[in-house]
Amino acid sequence: MASVWVGHRGTIRDYPGFSPSVDAEAIRKAIRGIGTDEKALINILTERTNAQRQLIVREYQAAYGKELKDDLKGDLSGHLRQLTVALVTPPAVFDAKQLKKSMKGAGTSECALIEILTTRTSRQLKEVSQAYYTVYKKSLGDDISSETSGDFRKALLTLADGRRDESLKVDELLAKKDAQILYNAGENRWGTDEDKFTEILCLRSFPQLKLTFDEYRNISQKDIEDSIKGELSGHFEDLLLAIVHCARNTPAFLAGRLHQALKGAGTDEFTLNRIMVSRSEMDLLDIRAEFKKHYGYSLYSAIKSDTSGDYEATLLKICGGDD
Secondary structure (H helix, E strand, O other): OOOOOOOOOOOOOOOOOOOHHHHHHHHHHHHHHHOOOHHHHHHHHHOOOOOOHHHHHHHHHHHHHOOHHHHHHHHHHHHHHHHHHHOOOOOHHHHHHHHHHOOOOOOOOOOHHHHHHHOOOHHHHHHHHHHHHHHHHHHHHHHHHHOOOHHHHHHHHHHOOOOOOOOOOOOOHHHHHHHHHHHHHHHOOOOOOOHHHHHHHHHHOOOHHHHHHHHHHHHHOHHHHHHHHHHHHHHHHHHHHHHHHHHHHHHHHHHHHHHHHHHHOOHHHHHHHHHHHHHHOOHHHHHHHHHHHHHHOOHHHHHHHHOOOHHHHHHHHHHHOOO
């Protein structure tokens, strides 16, 4: 069965002639030597798919009685440590951990919550929810409920449920009907019926939503984005705008997030690592193309000018090339 975490537009492909035992041994050598041979380590981790890395993890544990991620944590530091640990983590568990991190401690990182829950498919979100429960013995929904509130909470819970329609078929009558419902719920009344926005934007497929947004424009002479900005506010507004952006073009949305993470003073490594790792086998090639198109320079060059050392080298390998 094909993994729900692998698409056709990734930068990382299965390594031919792959041998988990050879790789486990090479990694052990790279870690055990005097000083770590980061280059050897990085080459192996970035030239194997996540499925292959999981086999290395198993082999490593069997051969040396230790968790590879613990050895990486003990041996590396800073952003490189976080990035390599991310690479050896199964995708659903990685998302679960990122969600937990974004809800932990002082304040919630709403940006990360929004990004993960809007860019994952229903099938991916079902796996993430299972992984979340396995790792934390709490349901993702319960944690979202206790960390957020109001319409924002309602919409996040609807997304986390993984009930968005995934079919590629579109229904023109439904699009007309939904567009009218959205118009009646916002522009066409005093106050806003937020639930209608949540229902339609969190449950319809992306191709269906695109058609609905065209219809909406016909009815209201406005883009749905402008109506959302005019009618709603706060994190709920941010979330709905993210859904609209993703329905129109998910790689462009993620390119925008990477651009934010890389520009200005200081780098947002939390976001940078998450997107680079989680999209490396899905659509990173498309994200790279959108990045170049929108910002006039390549993602590769942005990473190069904003990071350094082995951390930079690892990110550039994941990026897979300059545009």
